[in-house]
Amino acid sequence: MSDSPISFDPTVVWDRIESLARHGKHGETGVARAVYTPEWRAAVDEVMAWCDSVGLETRLDAVGNVWGVLKGTDPSLKSIVTGSHIDSQLPGGRFDGILGVIGGVFALGALKERYGAPTQTLEVLAFCEEESSRFPNTxxxxxxxxxxxxxxxxxxxxxxxxxxxxxxxxxAAGFDPARIPEAARTDIEAFVEFHIEQGPLLEAEGLPVGVVSAITGIRHYTVSVTGKSNHAGAFPMDLRLDPMAGAAEMISNVINRANEWGRPAVTTVGRIAADPNFPAIVPERVDFMIDARHPDPAKRLELYAAHEAALQEIAARRGLTIELSNLMEHHPFVCDPALVANFEQAARTVNAPFQTMTSGAVHDTQQMGRIAKGVMLFVRSKDGRSHTPAEYTSPEDAALGIEVLTEGLRTLAYR
Amino acid sequence: MSDSPISFDPTVVWDRIESLARHGKHGETGVARAVYTPEWRAAVDEVMAWCDSVGLETRLDAVGNVWGVLKGTDPSLKSIVTGSHIDSQLPGGRFDGILGVIGGVFALGALKERYGAPTQTLEVLAFCEEESSRFPNTxxxxxxxxxxxxxxxxxxxxxxxxxxxxxxxxxAAGFDPARIPEAARTDIEAFVEFHIEQGPLLEAEGLPVGVVSAITGIRHYTVSVTGKSNHAGAFPMDLRLDPMAGAAEMISNVINRANEWGRPAVTTVGRIAADPNFPAIVPERVDFMIDARHPDPAKRLELYAAHEAALQEIAARRGLTIELSNLMEHHPFVCDPALVANFEQAARTVNAPFQTMTSGAVHDTQQMGRIAKGVMLFVRSKDGRSHTPAEYTSPEDAALGIEVLTEGLRTLAYR
Incomplete structure (x- = not known):
């Protein structure tokens, strides 16, 4: 196995990206492909056909995940699985999720073609659903x-x-819900997810590839600030209990804190509503949501404690009532150091300029982390855009990422 | 005319408030009475019956305003008109607007009964519409x-x-739109509007009555702040163009400025929307509205200039695009000093504790100010509440306000 690393033609990779993007095509460059829709099924069928065409053992599991298996010669070893999701935002772009599926099929197909059966079983996986774009709480x-x-x-x-x-x-899509437990696996050793970065960091550094050492933890707070609704003219400023004034100070506070902490801490307020929502009435209540993330488990909790203390202090000082609830929690996932080192070496071997970095987005890898070791590989996103038809990764970067993936899977599975 | 001032029995005044509140009754204490509805027509008919019962010349004009006329003996003099509006918020309370109509009928009826015809014609007026509660841009x-x-x-x-x-x-309500021009008047000397305060200032001072020396000016801005929508996790704080962060700073800035200026300056942000409005996406755009008021014409423009400069500075510093448009403008109205003095004296004569104050709400008096001199009288609102079924003014305060109104109209019209 001293030959040169396997390489991929960017135009061939691009053709496959374009081909998959037909299923749920939205405008020129968008994709709207929600789980269990006809366009989703068409994408599933195309991926299964690709797996078949390179000689993988292909199957659809009980929830609609696609698996393509390249059996290893040592049956005592658990599987090494690579893949990502096949569904999209409504609309999203052509790369988020599906690029990891395309890459996995290319990698296993090329490894099988050059090296035949691996020692350890390799599997490519297309998750049926990740985006929560059709069902908000999947x-x-x-x-x-x-x-x-x-x-x-x-x-x-x-x-x-x-x-x-x-x-x-x-x-209705042809899957028997009673059979979902059959989709469970306990025989996976490692999960490797290849994905677009969805952020601007690689582009800013001029690097095509990232090896992910940790995936961020997230908490979503719903914040409800209640004051006293009053006439916008007849009620003087000094007697108001204005929840909008309180909410504005709170929003500035949490966003400023993440700014001061710097990378990789982030805090976003993306959702807000006033009640009532009239121009000439001091609102009775303002509701907003906070998304706060940090990949370091201890620092993450420290960030949340600081946010919460500030929110409570602002409410108390302003005579406002605050309800703070913790709507969603994803714990950070620390990638397996040996897997990280393996893919760093793979990037060096294929001459892919890279950095080791954290992921600010959550991924299926965190879920798979419950039953297996995990790691992720990123490729550069143009302008850091994602979850939009404007999402873009160049054919060259996509192909180079697949080369790193292939080389890393080779050193893991062929011994 | 040296007899004691005319007084009114609070229970009689209260009965009339309750009687009118039946038309559009909403819950226990609310009223929902929009212009040109059957409940509005029932209120119009009841007011006309009251005017008839005290011997006023009663008529409905071309848009649905009710007039009750007590003819003066000197036909060379223009009219002195008192009144307010008969419509309500949906729902509002039992007092806003209609109390000025009830008071005007009581005043003219009592003056006629005790003194007969005035020198100068007195008229009571019920405006058909003021609240914009059915038609937002009346x-x-x-x-x-x-x-x-x-x-x-x-x-x-x-x-x-x-x-x-x-x-x-x-x-459909029986009014011919082509006849609206017939409702125009050019023969009014003064307009006197008796109204609840709708704010907490009189209550805070322990005073039942206010004489209004100026009515605030208002500007409504729509502010549209555009940044760059990005992933809430994968995009680091230092590279964001976050319109929510900008909007929060802007909202705090304008509200804080009004707080620092103190009474009578006010600034309210009552309406806000993010686009998109998702918890895990930095919004592309945040829109909000600013309601900013000051009764002093020069200081009002100074407040607006300071607000606008700060908004522009914040947007520029943060790399955000701002669109600022001026949606609504009401100029302040300075009440006629002689009329103010006349009603201050009337309050002293009837022993009504009062203060001279500005109005933070806009009123029909501002419109009437285009064709006549004007002044307003306020009575105390409980907790400063208005535009809600919780709106309340005591029978005693209502009756005392009508006594001030009656005495002031007497000194103006009987000479």
Whole structure:
């Protein structure tokens, strides 16, 4: 195995990206492909056909995850799995998720072609759902089933934006909800997710590739600030209990704190509503959401404690009532150091300029981390854009990322 | 005319408040009475019956304003008019507007009973519409017709929240839109509006009555702050162009400025929206509205200039684009000093504890100010509440306010 690393033609990679983007095509460069829709099924079928065409053992599991297996010669070893998700935002772009599936099929196909069966089984995986773009509370529907954490209650509690329970939607798409437990796996050693960065850091550094050492933890707070609604003219400033004034100070406070902490801390207020929402009435209540992230488990909790203390102090000082609830929590995931080192070496071997970095977005890797070791590989995103049709990764970067993935899977699985 | 001032029994005043509140009754203490509805018509009919019962010459004008006339003995003198509006918020309370109509009927009835015909004609007026609660852009439908400023274009451009042009709605209510110009008046010398304060200042001072020396000017700005939408996790703080961070700083800035200026300056942000409005996305744009008021014409413009300069500075410093448009403008109205002095003296005569103050709310008096001198009288509002069923003024305060109104009209009209 001293030959040169496997390389991929960027135009061939690009053709496959374009081909998949037909399923749920949205405008010129967008994709809107939600789980269990006809366009999603068309994408599933195309990925299965690719797996078949390179001689993988292809199957669709009970929730709709696609698996392509390249059997290893040592049956005592657990699998090494690579992949990402096949669904998209509504609309998202052509790369988020699906590039990891395309890359995995290319990698396993090329390894099989050059080296035949690996020592350790390699599998490519397309998760059926990750984006929560059709059902807001799926909680990683594909990877959660693989880890065995989907419950029967989810079938009715996970409801689409238009009110359909996911159990009914899956059944209509030809999947028997009673069989979901069959999707669970306990025989995976490592999961490797290849993905676009979705941020601007690699581009800013002029690097095509990132090896991810940790994935951020997230907490979503809902903050409800209640004051006293009053006439915007007849009620003087000094007697007001104005929840908008309080909310504005709170929003500035948490955003400023993340700014002061610097990378990799982030805090976002993306959602806000006033009640009532009239120009000439001091609102009674202002609700907003805080998304705060840090990949370091201890620093993350320190960030949250500082945010919470400031919110409470501002409310108390202004005579406002605050309700703070913790709507969503993802713990940070620390990638396996040996896997990180393996892919750093793979990047060096294929001459891919890279940095080791953290991920500010959450990924299926965190879920897979419950049952396996994990690591991620990033490729550069143009302008850091994602979750939009403007999302872009060049054919050259995509192909180079697949080369790093392939080389890293080779050193892991062929011994 | 050296007898004691005319007094009113609070229980009689209260009965009339309760009686009028039946038309559009909303819950226990609320009123929802929009112009040209059957409940509005029932209120109009009741007010006309009251005017008839005390011997006023009663008529409904072309837009639906009610007039009750007590003819003066000197036909060379223009009229002195008192009144307020008969419509309400949806729901509002039992006092806003209608108390000035009830007070005017009581005043003219009692003056006629005790003193007969005045020297100068006295008229009581119930404006058909002031609240913009059914049609958001009426712009004072009742008083605007009296000042002759209603246009034919208004009949189609003024549209209800449910999409009906006001011309069609008035016609269905039995009013011929072509006759609106007949409602114009050019023979009014003074307009006196008796109204609840709608704020907490009189209550805070322990005073039942206020004599208004100036009515605030208002400007409504729409502010649109555009940055760059990005992923809440993958995009680091230092590279963001976050319009929410900018909006929060702007909102704090303008509210803080009004706080620092102190009374009577006010600034309110009551309406806000983020686009997109998702918890995990830095918004592309945040829109909000600013309501900023000051009754002093020069200081008002100074406040606006300071607000605008700060908004522009914050946007420029943060690399955000700002669009600032001036949606609504009401100029301040300075009440006639002689009329103010007349009602201050009336309050002293009837032993009503009072202060001279400005109005932070806009009123029909500002419109009437285009064709006549004007002044307002306030009575105390409980907790400063208004535009809500919780609005409350005690029977004693209401009766005392009517006594001041009656005494002031007497000294103006009987000579």
């Amino acid at each position: 909680g990683f529907w594909g990877s959660r089933a693989i880890t065995g954490l989907t419950t029967e209650a989810d079938l009715t509690n996970v409801v689409s934006f238009s009110g359909e329970p996911i159990g009914e939607v899956m059944a | 712009g004072f439908w009742g008083s605007r017709a009296i000042t002759g400023l209603t246009t034919e274009a208004d009949l189609t451009n003024v549209v209800s929240f449910s999409g009906e042009p006001i011309g069609e709605v008035m016609a």
